[in-house]
Amino acid sequence: MSDPMAEIKASFFVECEELLESLQDGLQVIYDESDDEETINVVFRAVHSIKGGAGAFGLDTLVSFAHKFETTLDEVRSGRLKAEGNVLKLFFTCGDMLGDLVREARDDETHDEARLEPVVNDLEKLIGTDEVTGEQTNIEFEVTALSLDLDIGTPEDAGLGSDPAWRVSFTPSSLLYANGNEPQFLFRALRDLGEIEVTCETPDLPHLAELDPEHGHMSWVISLKTNEAKDAIREAFEFVEDLCQLDIAQSQDQPPGLGNLPPADHSGTDEPMATMGGDADLPAPPDEITSDTDATSDEVHPSPASGSDVPTADARPDPQDLEPASAPPPPIPSDPSAPNARRGQNNATPKATVRVDLDRIDRLVNLVGEIVINQAMLSQSVEAVGIPPNSPVRTGLEEFQQLTRDIQESVMMIRAQPxxxxxxxxxxxxxxxxxxxxxxxxxxxxxxxxxxxxxxxxxxxxxxxxxxxxxxxxxxxxxxxxxxxxxxxxxxxxxxxxxxxxxxxxxxxxxxxxxxxxxxxxxxxxxxxxxxxxxxxxxxxxxxxxxxxxxxxxxxxxxxxxxxxxxxxxxxxxxxxxxxxxxxxxxxxxxxxxxxxLTLAVLDGMVVRVEDETLVIPLNAIFETLAVSSDDLRTFGPSTHVINIRDTFVPLIDLGTELGYRSPLGDYTGGVVLLIGQEDGLSAAVIVDSIEDQRQVVIKGLQDSYGRVPGIAAATILGDGQIALILDPADLIAQASGRTKPYSAVDPCNHPSDGTTLEVREW
Amino acid sequence: MVTAHTSNDKTRDSNVHEYLSFLVGGQDYCVDIMQVREIRGGAKATTLPHSPDYMRGVINLRGTVLPIMDLASRLALDTETDGDRNVIIVVAISDRIVGLMVDAVSDILAIAEDDLQPPPDLPADQQRNFVSALTIMENRMIRVLDLTAVLPSQDEEAA
Amino acid sequence: MTIQVLAVDDSRTMRDMVRLALTSEGIQTHLAEDGVHGLEVLDEISPPDAIITDINMPRMDGFGFIDAVRTREEFRSIPILVLTTESASEMKARAREAGATGWIVKPFDPAKLVKALRMVAG
Structure with missing residues (x-):
């Protein structure tokens, strides 16, 4: 499949659009109502998240702008700045700008520095140049991308006798354990730097009865041979620096043999120490630590004690087993049925949404459209062979029809957006x-x-x-x-x-x-x-x-x-x-x-016939249908009629004439009239020969295959496989000649040459 | 019904192209075979209102709306043989697909570029615009139809 | 050896990136959108070997989340790495106070995130 990073990047831009939307929303709320704390937080977070993601992809321009914007918003958050008037206006502009930068980054376009500059200047005016320069280093750090605050050195070839030796003395405070740290993992990090030897000293160890497992009572001395700098060693303690007493000093050469202690006078500390042997009384079996941290051994030695402590040993991953039964007690599953809880891991994935290529949806929409047509054809043939209405075949077909409609609606829903x-x-x-x-x-x-x-x-x-x-x-x-x-x-x-x-x-x-x-x-x-x-x-x-x-x-x-x-x-x-x-x-x-x-794909329509042609008229345009009696028809002008509908005179339009299918009939008694209404209240009585059916039709555009046809919105395929045109009633009425009386002179028949010939705008 | 007329050594020549020849208004025309999608029998077309005379309407081609052009009418040729013209050649020009209504499909011809000659410039004939080249085959003049010119541009107004 | 991690971040992109970084190293990854969701997920899965959390999130931020996790007996010793764009030292101090194990600044290097995880969670 495709590159996962590229996919995440694409998804990042989608997320950006969502974030930009909530940013806009938030600013609008502030503008309309108030700048309550949560709204400002939402706005802040939106910018913050965009910055975060942008940093991950090395989108420097975006990061640096988002950072300035974020810093300014932070001023609002902390109450030093009020989001109103020009400041708020600037925020709106920044939001727009941020959107532009996101899209430019997405589309790989270069951005217009000149447009960005005044906005940045305005931001800097608000946050002061001090703030900006103060944070500058920070930005630069971030845009160098993909660096970690903590830099764990890469493992060097261990065991080279020539590497300088270090003596690290390490006394964790109880807080170190409370924060979820584990000394042995620190040792392992050190092991990655070179050859190490760990010794444990327990001068402060209380009597077993008073032993508080939450409390650290031990100190360690690690001798380390590495050619890494002191900083690299210190970095291994990055997370715990303020949670322990730490001393790192270069010791004088002499490769310490196993069990040998570096001389105290080289240690840089005055604290006495003792080598720890395997002592069952002690909470942390130091032999395990030593062996585990042995540079030559990558094997993990599970502690039998802790292993048996864990009720769900099978389900538990190895490192848990590895955990010494010391200070931090092994985690107890919150639920006795914990092993089963894993089944729920899918539920843990946030909001199940799928991003789908639009083409796939369109294909589905088209296929469903075909099903609708097919189903209509089938119904028609079943009816044609004379199968009675209540027979199982007909009932089954009706259910099929309902299902088809439901599927169609659901498919359309996929394409709907607010x-x-x-x-x-x-x-x-x-x-x-x-x-x-x-x-x-x-x-x-x-x-x-x-x-x-x-x-x-x-x-x-x-x-x-x-x-x-x-x-x-x-x-x-x-x-x-x-x-x-x-x-x-x-x-x-x-x-x-x-x-x-x-x-x-x-x-x-x-x-x-x-x-x-x-x-x-x-x-x-x-x-x-x-x-x-x-x-x-x-x-x-x-x-x-x-x-x-x-x-x-x-x-x-x-x-x-x-x-x-x-x-x-x-x-x-x-x-x-x-x-x-x-x-x-x-x-x-x-x-x-x-x-x-609501959708471009289907339409509820009335199927009508006029002069041997079948047409579909959108149902929502039709106010009512009525049969024409001679009493209702009135001659209006030399070429036109109006129809009296409850004392309102409505112009009569002959669909066949307007579409060029026939010349005006003159006498429309017995015809069927569809009263067409429009948004602006204008209406017309459109006369057709007969009404055939009322049904949902799948819209097939004419635009792409042929071009625009005046008075026609689109086409559809009927149950018999024939194409029927779908009327655009508003356009038809707007362009109608209204002629309903035969031409007095030479009858131009199929050609309404009374000046109303509608031009084909497109081919 | 359609027989290949080509000798193998000719088709291998890169200067030789294959053309579908057909009869319209009693005249011989052909189009580049690469532009032909399919050939099908005539079907009842749905009339398009306000369309030029040469537009027969639209038919359902497996779910798509296919405009049908009466080629004889478009080329201003003799249209007396109306009843016989019931073959539709479906052609694709750039991204548009159109059905051309013709009298009959004749043959597939392999024509070398060297055998094509430019059409004479006769301003009185409107159809000059629709022929891109001429060739002689078995004593008959065959016109190569310029499809792009035959299809009016999307904004060309009704004739 | 399989490590199980819960990553809490309100940015989908970040969640995706963390998941990609971890799963490609064979680390089983659960995701949550904010602190509240994170606590819900914690109740659904067996205790993870480590938690990675963002700070700035809706509903319950990272500080609140760490705090809530640490008050639960069974989660007291789970290493928690804070993964955030904030690098101010007072923020670090606050996270430490709440009970965070370590601090990683975004944007992060996937390899180093994994390394840090191995360092705190084995």
Missing amino acids: VKSLFQRMSRIVRESSADIKKDVRLRTEGENTEVDKTVIERLADPLTHMIRNAVDHGLESNAERETLGKSREGNVYLSALHRSGRVVIEVRDDGAGINREKVLAKAIEKGLIPPESQLSDGEIDNLLFLPGFSTADEVSNLSGRGVGMDVVRSSIQALGGRVSIHSEPGEGTTFSISLP
Whole structure:
């Protein structure tokens, strides 16, 4: 398989995204509410963890920035700095910067030092240069990467007679044992440095009755022959330095024979000592230590005493057995059923999540889609051969259908993600774009845990960015203007997401001035987008913003005016099977509503027939269906009809005509009408020949294989294997001619040449 | 039904490429065999609204939506033999897969590069754009179809 | 000889790295996300030969965790190595006070972590 380190690194970047998210969250909470201790800790920990991981992979730039950020946050933690105003703003910027650095590191991109520098300078202003230089060494130490505070020397060739001899005297305090240290392991570390000989002295040893096993009573003298420096020897005692009396001194040569003591006058200590022989009374059998620490022996000699002390001897690893029955008593399993406890080790692994390649999920989604189609085909053939409805075959098939649906739903769930990450990106957009034009803007989000298909989220980023920029740039008034108007100086942009009848609705709202309709109208006329004498309703004027080529040039700032208009926003949302509508109140603000399908893979639809063609209409677009009686139909204009539905006149649209399948029939009595509604309240009565079925269909995009077709959202495969097109009702209605009366002159039949020929935008 | 016409020594020559030749509007055309995915019989296509005349619609090719192009119509050739054109050559051009509706598939030809000649530059013929080379085989002129040109670019508007 | 270790760290990356470093040396590794989780895991497994813990963690930090471990009779002698980016001496002193056996600064060298473990746990 692949390199485990590379995998961990990839997983680190995923974790970074999560940490960045909680960092953002935390800062937002501080901004919105308060800087309570725990929130600051969360923010601190996020930066801290990123730094830690980055250090492990030698990502120096990231480490050093995270360190400065962390240090500043620590100032807040310790109460020396308050996270408010400009400091908090700086933290947000740092969070963004940290995110950039993480992504740059992930994508192996070089980062822009010039962009980082001012932020670093601001941080340094807060923490003072002293702090920075003080910590500098620390950083450098860390970024040298993969070094250990404790440096255990590599074992040298032991037993070389020429190596200098050292005399180490070591008297542990009782705390040494309390902290889980074990002298024999220290000796082993020394053994790795060279040839050693250990002797134990027990001048302080109390009478056996008074012996406290928790208390250390012994001292050791180790003679060591090594060519390592004194520091290397000292490092072996790194963990215990402050828990013992330690003396390391160079002794005069003479290779000590077994049992021979180095002369006391060379020892550098005045303490008397005695060689320890094997003494059964003593808690620590020193012969074992000596043998164990014998440089020539790698064998471990288990202590029979401790071995029998442990009830779960079999399950216990060797080192436990090795432990002398001395000061620290062998650990007692907390549970008498300890051997069984091992079964629980899987439970101990934190939160069971699996990272899966998206391609694999997509493959699964596709396969499940195929099953759905297959199942539909099967049902159809079973029905066709005339098997009665309550027969076991039909019942079994129905259960199969239910299961298929359940599987499909579960598979779709895998792809669903909360919109939170998207919203956090937007909050950055707001911060940056408002700072650029010196407006105080606050983004308020709602429903960020609403889940949507991952692809939808990804492809929503661009249009949403544009809309947010628009709101900040054009929607909101300047600070001064707002104050004159008696509004809060700080403008508000609201971003919300919620599930509504099988779709997700995302709203971008500002509390700005609302659309300047006079200006928009004038601009549209000036650009020749509409005839000069046009009489448009407020709603129609607002919708002019979505016209291709509508760009209010004098409003273009460096923010939103990037050559992308709202028409692009609308078409990218339409490409996702979504719709966008606009609503504006003068003086109160503008709202853009985006309605999107939860998933791009399936759709509940109504299967209809018109002029020998089968089409699918998304169920959620249909308000109601009704049969047309002649009483309801009214001639409206020379070419059009309206239909009276409970005293509301709704334009009649012939689907067959609009799609170019037939010329208008003129008389629609007896036809079936589907009442189609839209977000902005516009609706139409779409007439079809018949309704065939209501079912879930698997969406097959047309975009990739063919291109966009006006009025058509996608395609699907029906039970008979035929392809049926899925209607995009909003697009159909928006572009419909509404002609329902036959052409008076030459009938151009399959060609609606009344000026409504819809162009194919893409091949 | 399709017989290989090639002599072995020719195929070994690196300058020789294999082409699938077919009949459309009574004329001989061929495409590089490397671009052909499969050949299948015609199926009822679902009409695409507002599409150019030469787009027959889409069919279900084992779960994918396959656009079908009426090649005779695209090449502005005689389309009287409508009923006979029921063979679909599925071709891949870059990352797109399209079905070409033709009269009949004829042969697999091995053509050496040296035997290909550039098409004459005749501005009156729109189809000049769709032919990348010509060759003579058994006294018949065979056009090498320029698939990239035949497939309108994604943003080309309706004819 | 099989050593069993419990590693407590709130960073998944760190847990992964420690696990990789240890398991590749044949050390059986249990993981926990924070102090509270660490104590839960300790109750599920047989006492480990050593514990590695981070300091800065949510719910229960490393100091609290070491403290809690040391108050349990059966865990009093388990060596505990602190693995953290903190290197300030007062932090070390606090960890020592809580009952830590040793201190390793991140980023760590896997080989040296293993060596340190062998040094404290055999």
